Amino acid sequence: MTRKGLPNFDNTELAFRHLSDSDLRRGKMLFSLLSRPGLVAVGSVFARIALALRIPIGWVIRPTVYAQFCGGETIEESDSTIEMLYKNGVKTILDYSAEGATTEEELDSTCSEILAAVSAASDDPRHAFSVFKPSGLSLYGLLAKSPDDFTLQEEESWGKVVRRIRTICSSTADAGGRVLIDAEESWIQDNIDEIANAMMNDYNRENAIVFTTIQLYRHDRLEYLHQLHKKAVEGGFKVGVKLVRGAYMEKERERAEKLGYHSPIQPDKASTDRDYDAAIEFCLDNLDVFEICAGTHNSDSTFMLCEQMQKRGITNDDHRISFSQLLGMSDQITFNLAAHGYNIAKYVPYGPIREAMPYLIRRAKENTSVAGQTTRELSLIKQETERRSSLK
Numbered sequence: 001m002t003r004k005g006l007p008n009f010d011n012t013e014l015a016f017r018h019l020s021d022s023d024l025r026r027g028k029m030l031f032s033l034l035s036r037p038g039l040v041a042v043g044s045v046f047a048r049i050a051l052a053l054r055i056p057i058g059w060v061i062r063p064t065v066y067a068q069f070c071g072g073e074t075i076e077e078s079d080s081t082i083e084m085l086y087k088n089g090v091k092t093i094l095d096y097s098a099e100g101a102t103t104e105e106e107l108d109s110t111c112s113e114i115l116a117a118v119s120a121a122s123d124d125p126r127h128a129f130s131v132f133k134p135s136g137l138s139l140y141g142l143l144a145k146s147p148d149d150f151t152l153q154e155e156e157s158w159g160k161v162v163r164r165i166r167t168i169c170s171s172t173a174d175a176g177g178r179v180l181i182d183a184e185e186s187w188i189q190d191n192i193d194e195i196a197n198a199m200m201n202d203y204n205r206e207n208a209i210v211f212t213t214i215q216l217y218r219h220d221r222l223e224y225l226h227q228l229h230k231k232a233v234e235g236g237f238k239v240g241v242k243l244v245r246g247a248y249m250e251k252e253r254e255r256a257e258k259l260g261y262h263s264p265i266q267p268d269k270a271s272t273d274r275d276y277d278a279a280i281e282f283c284l285d286n287l288d289v290f291e292i293c294a295g296t297h298n299s300d301s302t303f304m305l306c307e308q309m310q311k312r313g314i315t316n317d318d319h320r321i322s323f324s325q326l327l328g329m330s331d332q333i334t335f336n337l338a339a340h341g342y343n344i345a346k347y348v349p350y351g352p353i354r355e356a357m358p359y360l361i362r363r364a365k366e367n368t369s370v371a372g373q374t375t376r377e378l379s380l381i382k383q384e385t386e387r388r389s390s391l392k
Contacts, residue, residue: 005310005340006303006306006307006310006340007303007306007333007336007337007339007340007342008336009299009302009303009332009333009336010332011332011336012332012380012383012384012387013384013387014335014336014339015331015332015334015335015336015380015384016331016335016380016381016384017088017335018084018088018331018335019331021385021388024381024384024385024388025385026063026064026067026068027068027328027377027381028378028381028382028385029064030064030065030068031374031377031378031381032378034374035374035375035378061353061357061360062353065360066353066356066360068327068328069326069327069328069329069349069360070097070327070348070349070350070351070356070360071092071094071327071348071349071350072350073350073351073352073353074350075094075116075117075120075350077350078092078094078348078350081327081348082094082126082127082348083126085126085346085348086125086126088335088338089335089338089339089341089344090334090335090338090344090345090346091125091126091127091128091343091344091345091346092126092127092128092345092346092348093127093128093129093130093131093180093324093345093346093347093348094117094120094121094127094130094131094348094350095131095347095348095349095350096110096113096114096117096132096136096349096350096351097349097350097351097355097356097359097360098110098113098136098351098352098355098356098359099133099135099136099355099358099359100358101136101139102139104157104160107136107137107138107139107160107161107164108164110136110137111137111164111167111168113351114130114132114136114137114168115167115168115171117130118130118168118171118172118175118177118179119171119175121175121177122175122176122177123175123176127177128178128322128324128343128345129177129178129179129180129211129293129322129324129345130168130172130177130178130179130180131179131180131181131182131347132165132168132179132180132181132182133182133184134161134165134181134182134184134188134191134192134195135184135188137161137164137165138157138158138161139157140188142154142157142158142161142191143184143188143191143192144187144188144191145191146190146191147191147194161195162195165181165195165199166199169199169202169203169209169210170203172203172209172210173203173209177209178208178209178210178211178240179209179210179211180211180213180240180242180293181195181196181199181210181211181212181213182213182242183212183213183214183215183244183246184248185248185251185252185255186218186248186252186264187255193212193224196210196212196213197212197228197231200212200232200237200238200239200240201235201237204237204238204239204240205236205237205238206238207238207291208238208239208240208290208291208320209240210240211240211241211242211291211293212228212239212240212241212242213241213242213243213244213295214241214242214243214244214279215244215245215246215247215248216243216244216245216246216266216272216275216276216279217245217246217249217265217266217272218246218264218265218266219264219265219266219267219271219275220264221275221279222275222278222279222282225241225279225282225283226282228241229282229286229289229290232289233289238289238290238291239289239290239291240290240291240293241283241290241291241292241293242292242293242294242295242324243276243279243280243283243292243293243294243295243296244295244296245272245276245296245298246265246272249265252264252265253265273298273300273301276296276298276301277301277304280292280294280301280304280305280308281308284305284308284309284312284314287314287320290320291319291320291321292320292321292322293322293323293324294321294322294323294324295323295324295325296323296325297325297326297329297330297333297373299330299332299333302323302333302337305321305323306337306340306342309321316340316341316342317341317342317343318343319343321342321343322343322344322345323337323342323343323344323345324344324345324346324347325344325346325347326346326347327346327347327348327349329373329377330377331380332380334346
């Protein structure tokens with residue numbers, strides 16, 4: 001998978017040059033464990049029990065899973081990771097990883113932390129975007145309910161949610177930054193879409209400041225992207241869009257089967273891949289309206305986007321096109337893109353270990369459900385380990 005002027009995602013020397021031998025050993029151990037779904041399931045149960053009983057587990061988590069996938073417990077602790085990435089041509093997306101807030105006070109606290117991340121990114125070239133999950137700023141049940149059916153108390157709570165999100169978007173605009181609104185489960189996504197579209201309409205007049213997220217493993221999202229384009233043209237605003245495949249496949253299918261409705265998930269991976277690549281091409285065809293963040297660990301789709309940019313005469317560093325992957329994963333994509341001058345960023349989750357554990361558990365389950373992901377990671381790490389050994 002190489003062509004003149006295009007990245008080579010098989011180059012493990014470039015992919016892992018920022019990692020020590022011990023870092024590679026840790027990655028090999030973790031992805032070996034993640035390749036065993038049964039072990040991940042049992043480990044997740046024990047981790048949740050330990051959290052519920054407040055059993056100290058930081059001594060196990062910090063040097064292993066946390067060190068692989070998180071930047072630190074605070075923004076300040078994450079700085080060494082941010083600096084390492086930047087020295088290698090990769091920017092950061094600080095992602096406050098605490099999940100499961102259940103009170104208005106906790107929601108306000110999460111909002112304050114996201115605003116701190118926005119402030120940290122202000123005037124700092126090491127940062128590409130800020131990001132937030134709407135479920136971190138709203139009671140979950142509220143997101144799952146139609147605003148038309150809100151009680152008076154729920155309307156008041158919803159007003160607080162909108163104010164939190166507007167404050168984040170406004171602060172991002174004032175700081176000259178950009179912010180990603182993550183997508184979530186289909187049964188809460190309608191309310192998220194409504195808010196994201198309102199924020200884009202308000203803040204994306206000259207360029208994209210607010211980015212919505214579209215999960216192409218849903219069979220209706222390509223059509224939604226087309227509708228969003230039509231709304232933007234009619235409304236005179238830019239669409240910032242992060243294109244991903246999706247992160248809740250097993251949960252979505254299980255819920256659909258349990259409640260007896262048609263699953264929103266594509267029938268197979270080929271359909272997801274087809275729609276993802278079609279979404280990329282549609283956005284490229286309409287760059288007068290769209291700015292793209294391709295959030296994918298799929299090397300074929302990434303290469304296709306690079307190839308299309310070259311064919312269309314779009315420079316590698318065009319501000320309208322960015323790429324992103326998660327910290328600790330798909331380094332062969334991230335650092336090879338960086339070496340070729342593309343706009344590339346890593347999601348760098350941070351937060352107290354106990355608060356980040358639900359995030360880490362979710363990521364572990366997602367890894368086991370994505371066909372071939374852990375196998376690819378393992379294979380590349382082993383390849384680099386063997387290459388280094390041959391030089392000794």
